[in-house]
Amino acid sequence: MFNLSLLFWFPLLWFVARPVVGESLPRLNARDYQLDFLRALADLAEQRAELSLNDYLQQLESDASYGNYSGQLAFARASHKLQPKVLLIKQLLDAKHHSQLDLKHTCVLRNLLFLSRLNQQLRSARESSGQEIRQLRLHRVCQQFERPRPTVQHRERLINDQTVGAALQQLNLTQSLSNGTSLSLNEFGQQLYERVKLSGSEIIDNYVLMLRDLLQNILDADHVDLAENSTQLEQLIQQLDTMLAIPDFFEKRQSVYSFIERHLASDHEVTSQGTNSKQRLTEHLLDQLKAKGLDLFVIFLFSNFEFLEHVHEHWTQLLPQTPTVLYDETNRQLYDIQQLYESFKLDTESFAKYEAYSQALKRLHERTVEQGQQNHHIFEMFNNAAQNVGSVTFNMIKAKCKELL
Structure with missing residues (x-):
């Protein structure tokens, strides 16, 4: 009817x-x-x-x-x-x-x-x-786990200083063969950031919009028990709108993380009436999400892993595809991180493999900071995301995937 x-x-x-002059039309294939x-x-x-x-x-x-x-x-x-x-x-x-x-x-x-x-x-x-x-x-994230289990024949193809790098050093070939082949870590970071900033912003915006819609629904529903929080709800919605409008991916990410720590932490101490009111609002938000089948923590974990997948997809494409990757320390470090990640994904229950991967990322981030690399922020975001996706976390994600699939 x-x-x-x-x-x-x-x-x-x-x-x-109707198209607006100067405004790009939304893509029909956009998520x-x-x-x-x-x-x-x-x-x-x-x-x-x-x-x-x-x-x-x-x-x-x-x-x-x-x-x-x-x-x-x-x-x-x-x-x-x-x-x-x-x-x-x-x-x-x-x-x-x-x-x-x-x-x-x-x-x-x-x-x-x-x-x-x-x-x-x-x-x-x-x-x-x-x-x-x-x-x-x-x-899509859950499909990443539909891979064969590792076998005893599986070997890590690392080319770090303990393998090929050490051999080249002993043969004194690194100096003569690496001239002009050194990969600029700053340039790699810049290209990586340009490739992942849109998909990264989409992931963050999806998270923020989910919160915003929930807050707006609570405000529109005029909950009696939250009447005293109406002004606070409006302020939170304004803050979320401000975050959505931030064009820079790194700045947006920093703003959202700060917002979550301020307003969605459930373990803070109740020291005043204002804090008590804030806690009641936070608990109500979490209850509303759970009633809709949403879990902020689980979605946060999935978002981190989704971001890692985007980064590693482009990470592989940016790595040199020639044998020169063997001769340069930076090339080998970047290559090893990719191999460690793929090795960990084959056996996500292995704490040792996760530790090897996360520590390698941590060392790379520390190196970019020490060297004052202009684009160290992409490695900071990458490192932080990886720290939130460990062997225990992966088991939680896989358990959730079994529910969904």
């Missing part, structure tokens, strides 16, 4: 679909195409609804019978939120006697109900789309 509410959507869809489309649609619907509500509030202001409510009417009209406008209109209409045959009165109430239902439909569509894309991302 045709949904009459879609009649309201068609003009909006036309406006959303968040549906979410971006629905958010744009919801924003446009809210703007259109605000115009209609303000127009009606202005009509009420010009009605002498509502003269005692001029202050409240002006305040509601000046507000950028729809809820105060809707509540005041309902309050004033209910307070005034109307005939059952008053069609205008009935239409206003009917249209207010329509706006509420449309908002719920758009919110539900966003939640469904968000859940689908999360499932697709988790499924």
Whole structure:
């Protein structure tokens, strides 16, 4: 059956679909195409609804019978939120006697109900789309574990100083053969950062948008037990919007990590009423997420591993594909890190293999800091992500994958 509410959507869809001069069209193959489309649609619907509500509030202001409510009417009209406008209109209409045959009165109430239902439909569509894309991302991550178990024939193909590097040194071939073949660690970091910054930002934005949608839903639902936190919720949403607008990947990542430590830490001490209120809000957020089948910690782990996969994919492509990789210390260090990661993924329950991989990354990060490398921040992010993905963590991820698959 045709949904009459879609009649309201068609003009909006036309406006959303219209290209804006200077604005690039969203890619149809983008992971968040549906979410971006629905958010744009919801924003446009809210703007259109605000115009209609303000127009009606202005009509009420010009009605002498509502003269005692001029202050409240002006305040509601000046507000950028729809809820105060809707509540005041309902309050004033209910307070005034109307005939059952008053069609205008009935239409206003009917249209207010329509706006509420449309908002719920758009919110539900966003939640469904968000859940689908999360499932697709988790499924892709879980597929990385569908690999054969390591056998006794499997050997690490490391070319560190204990193997090929030492042999070359003994033969005194490194100096004569490495001239002009040395890989610039700064250039490698710069190219790596350029390749992963978009996918890295997408991973972070997905995490932030999940939190933002949840906060907005809690705010819109008008939870009585969180009434005192409405201002705090609005401030948190503004902070998340600010983070989403940050163009630089590293700056965005630092901002999000700081936000999580400030607002989502569940083990902080309760020392004041304000902190107690903050803890209650944090607990409510976590409860809401769990009710939706989401776990911030699990999603955080998956996000770290997803980022590692993106980095290592491009890491391999940037490594020299010629025998010169044997002759240079930097080349060998970068090559070894890739081999250690692949070895660990074959046996994620091995603490020794994880330790070898994480320590190699840690040494590389320390080297870039000591040398004052301009692009050391990519190695810092890479190292931090790896520290959060150990053998115990991988077992948790694989256990979650069994539930999903």
